[in-house]
Amino acid sequence: MEELMKSMPSPSPPGLPGLGLPGVGLQAAGLPGGAHRGWLFKWTNYLKGYQRRWFVLSNGLLSYYRTQAEMAHTCRGTIPMATAHIQVGDTCHLVVTSGGRSYHLKATSDPDCQRWVASLQEAKDQATQMMEHSDDSGDEGQLGADGRGLAAGVLKTLAVKLDDLSTCNELIGKHGAALQRSLSELEDPRGSGDGTDRLKAINERAALFRITSNAAINACRDFLDVAALHNRRWQRALQYEREQRHHLEETIEQLAKQHNTLERAWRESPGSHAAGVKRVETLEGEASDESDEFFDAVEDSPPFITVTTSNHTQHRRSASNNSMTSGGQPHDWTHHHSDALQQRRPRRSRIPDKPNYSLNLWSVMKNCIGKELSKIPMPVNFNEPLSMLQRLTEDLEYSELLDRAACCDSTLEQMCLVAAFSVSSYSTTLHRTAKPFNPLLGETYELDRLDEYGYRSISEQVSHHPPAAAHHVTSQRGWTLWQDITIDSKFRGKYISVMPLGLIHLQFEASGHHYVWSKVTSTVHNVIVGKLWIDQTGDMEVVNQTTKDSCHLKFSPYSYFCRDTPRKVSGVVQDRDGTAHYVLSGSWDHKMESAKILDSSPGGSEGRQKTVYQTLPTKLLWKKYPLPDNAENMHFFSSLALTLNEAEVGVAPTDSRRRPDQRLMEAGLWDQANVQKQRLEETQRLDRKRREEESSRELEDGRDVERYRPRWFERRTNEETGERSYCPQIF
Template sequence: TQAEMGHTCRGTINLATANINTSEDSCSFIISNGGAQTYHLKASSEVERQRWITALELAKAKAVKMQAESGRRWTCATRLGEGKRMSVCYYSGSVRAVVVTKCTVSIYITIHILSNQLRSPAFVLVVKRNGFKRKKFNLQVVMHSDAKHHLRKRACHEFLKMAQTHSRKWQKTLQYERDQRIRLEETLEQLAKQHNNLERAFRGATVLPANSPGSASSSKGETWGHSCGVWRGTVLPANGLGSTSSSKGLGRTPPHTHWKFHKLILRRKRRKCIPDKPNYSLNLWSIMKNCIGKELSKIPMPVNFNEPLSMLQRLTEDLEYHELLDRAAKCENSLEQLCYVAAFTVSSYSTTVFRTGKPFNPLLGETFELDRLEERGYRSICEQVSHHPPAAAHHAESKHGWTLRQEIAIGSKFRGKYLSIMPLGTIHCIFHNSGHHYTWKKVTTTVHNIIVGKLWIDQSGEIDIVNHKTGDQCHLKFAPYSYFSRDVARKLHGGVLEKKKKKTTKLLQKWKKKKKIVRVWREIDPWRTLHGMFSLRENAENMYYFSELALTLNELEEGVAPTDSRLRPDQRLMENGRWDEANTEKQRLEEKQRAVRRKREAEVTRATEDGAPFDNYKALWFERKEDPVTKEMTHIYRGGYWEAKEKQDWSLCPDIF
């Protein structure tokens, strides 16, 4: 640059005797003075390289001419600015254009020098002394000018010709891209119309098979499902979807569809991670010391002890290993089916090994749905049906032929060194084809090292799984673990007892490489593995040790009820790491719930004669009545939730958030 002229010079080359070699690559060139000095230069682009070469050629030609006239040396630095002004940038891809440019520059310099000589006093003196014929000289100047303009015109013609050739090429490319864009837009528009048609077709179609409770289906078993903007068809004709198949077993084809697929199963991509857990320190004993012997559900706790899931979502996690029930539904042998049910019972504790966080206590009327009908073949709905004591009702149904329902009330006591959590209630599993009806209860969960040490969780107690149709039973015993015991942690043993033949099938739970395995043994069979725990994802310790299913439970979805746990603000703030705001929001929600409860109790008190307080709250989607099998008073799903979701009619839902 011009600013560097005052710095130390690395050397100079006289342009009048310099060689400019352009045989290098498209961006490089070489300047040398015959061997003593050589400079290898590289421009930022091919166009920039051509500008430099043109400027250097112009400066060299001028240096040669001026040296011949006045003996002065011209360097590249002294005339680079003027050379830039006189250079003409032509298309660098044409060799002919470059040659014409060089010739034009040479002629232009010659004419420029001659013009200066014509105006100089020395030339006038020469004419007077030597009698130089001015007219003849002017004629030569005109001829040079004509040649210059001719070469310029020729160069412009060459450039125009090449520009037109490449212009037509790019125009064709541009037109092709425009056509592609138009076709894509038309395709997207057509897909959008087909999607709307499918939604309309679904509104009048059934969702569950005929053998699933609470559903209605046609005689041909037509099945169509839709959730969260994702469409799934069970079986579609292979000869195109534009016509209706008359073969038995084929689903009814939705109208106005043009896809050529045999099966159409589009699954939503679920999230694989959540924000990392913040590292907040909190003195647990400072809060728990005043809770000894009390019911923890009545004591407000900060979210620092929680995990960003509600108790309704934790209850839904029982379906993590729903495949065990799918396999059980296919079993023809009742004892084998009972073994799978026992394995499913044990699987509900597979996620509690590292999960020391407390789930959020659901607000009264809070719900949680899990719609995996298209992906896994089942769907589930939970509702908090009581606040004191806290109780939640759960109903799950599968197109594979089973229904799971339960009402779980949580009782908890803090004993100083440990916390005991006692689930109260009965779990029911009904298989539609065989009519087998199984019931069982959950065991006690204990959280150890509340005051000092690392928290760890253990299960203890006994489970009796009963088949009310055959009378077969399965007895499972969860042995409590102690540091002073030689037994392994989380030991489980039990067996299946057949009522008629009084034969026993043994079940045993073992731990291998941190994977829980339930094995079944019979007198005539070797050990057979029924259940293995899924591996946790990488970085699980920073995501509350959530399983693959747990990571998706709080993921936002469209169309859910306004009382769904996903929409709970304090839980959402905690998941996002904003714990201080979550605690403030949690207090607001609890105070709002208490105000509603006081208002409801006041209304009942005024309506009753004796004035005794009575809570007249009734669940929205569940009905409290006597269970026909266990004769217990429990909440059983009354139906209507999925129909309300389809219509998006949530007018009956209370305002709890």
């Protein structure tokens, strides 16, 4: 019993504010003007020697920065003065040491050195006094090894007191029950034994009950005292953590703003980015004493160099400009675009503006690193009001390129136009960082543009996991396009990678030429901090399976420090023998051009083998349409994308236009859209579970398991290639 009555041992003394906490210099940077601060020279390494740094002494902390401007966002190091040792040398030198870290410093003059030494000693004395006389102030900063040890000791003490209370509870129950039995026996007149013995037993049991009750009361009091004492410390520690988190959020926000400012400045003056690169390299070379800093490497240059020939006759120039014609007529992009606009029947040109909701993608996806994106439940806040089936159909934005290609007599010129079409499908993605809706199994989408553009498109979600869609397009202007595509997407922490798997097929009726290619990887950057932006990278091989002509396209990664055109795409069109005939150049967000090759020769330097092509002047193949007015408030939709979710008469009940969550989101009712989205996804999960149970029963009964069968597509085998693909049952 004596063990239960012992008092709680007193906790270890509190620590110094900010001791061992990274980033405390951020707090020092915002101190009032009375803090001691100024320039000192700090020893960095044997190569660079002493470097000029800005030091701030305040609140018992000595912090330093590379420049005064860095006080707003980046502290390079901090030493707590309470545990610091100050050693003064000769010729303005001094050394400040604490916890294994030493700052070798040098002042500009003896008076300046004496002022710093006096201030440092005064700060050390004040911090030591605070550490000795403060009972619980400042424990919010003790989050290092000492703080963890103190917290562990307190928790252990509280656990012991809880054990004491548990023991007291058991004893109180036991002795209380015995006392109750003795009282019952005393009241029973039929009871046996002397009354004196009964009273003696009652007194003994009452004494035991009183002792255990007092022990429980004392244990409760000790527990409350310890909890109350350390509750104040932990409240202050929690408040300190909140303040530090606030400082960190402000710092990250400032870095993001600086990032956006740098990007905007670079875009406004792209011609000066090379000088900017040199300036960044110079600054980094002067101030890299604490850590190595790395930047995106400049992308390697392409394996060929194009030299445009300018001294040809006007006749030859005219012939080259009219080389890709239909029936001998030149294909001017502007003229073709205006004709297409005149043929379009009236369709909607705007949708309701997107609500100005605060979005935090990281808060939803921070626990989903490495997972497939289609398996992450996400609110509609991170979607755009289109499904993946509609995004596939949006690849037909520049279908006139295929109309022109169908009329080409030259297979190589036809290849140029097909390659430009394959690049044009990415032009709508530049600002489209939102995620399209994952189609439900069996969901369809039909787009009838026979009157305007001569084609009709139908697509269907044929698999849920993995997500897969079948897409088929027929055109009255001489071509057919089809694809079976599966999306493999991964969240990597800082970015999201979307890898489309599957081949795109294109066949022209007149010539029978059959083209095949696959898509490149799309990457969404700055998931954690900064402005989201998207990039397309990788190699694309467009092959004419009939003639074996090919075009190899390279989508170069975007880099602030690259001298090439941003979002550059380059390629060469070759015949089946490997002879190059055309050079393609441009960017996936703006335009593509072709240049006919006249001659080629080997070149390169420093061991890099390159081919130098001499070409005719470039010819425009494709140019991006301007976005509609107010596009930034309409999810950056193109003119075609604005019409994809427009209500149509006679579409199937499974059409994407009929999805209630997508329709509500487009109307700006995001809360209602989230409710509908969760309902549809739960229904789909129940349907999948039911199908799996039915399949299990069929297996147990020895019957063949019937797999899910799409409604409008069926799997067929190509007799020539042996490839299995989805074909529409009716079209």
